[in-house]
Amino acid sequence: MAQRLKVSLKPKPALTMRRVALEHERLVYVICADKKLKYPNGYSQIAYIGTTKNGIARVAASAAFRSWDVLWSRGVHSADVRIVTCRPRQGFKSWMKLERALILAFREKFGEPPMCNVQGRAMKLQDEFDRFSFDRLSRIIDTLSETGAKSEREPITDTITGGDEEEA
Secondary structure (H helix, E strand, O other): OOOOOOOOOOOOOOOOOOHHHHHOOOEEEEEEEEEEEEEOOEEEEEEEEEEEOOOHHHHHHHHHHHHHHHHOOOOOOOEEEEEEOOOOEOOEOHHHHHHHHHHHHHHHHHOOOOOOOOOOOOOOOOOHHHHOOHHHHHHHHHHHHHHOOOOOOOOOOOOOOOOOOOOO
């Protein structure tokens, strides 16, 4: 008879969905690591800034695609996705301009775009800051660079510990 395999349930979720992303179809999302990443002009937890006009499905696909690059960075155990939105304007693709403005503001502060962004290295400033306040975008980047996401930051273990047992 074949030997049975041991099955374990991981104590922490691999992916958590929240309703906040369902309110908007067109949005900008920021993937944040649980550890600060090194950039030429400092450290930030921001690993990627992206946009979508297709809602949460694109955000989940992008997070899954970029997870390899982010999670294999030294010392990174988890990454979270944060949503940044603004009010829509008729005839103006605000979500695309917001993404560009965030990338440009990040590059201004840290010397290069986020590590997983291909776009942004040669990006030229156009009219992004005519519609968005550079100071507000800088504060958002500072907040995400310092705190990343608000979820728990505990290492994931291979087994579940029983709630009835006390640690010695």
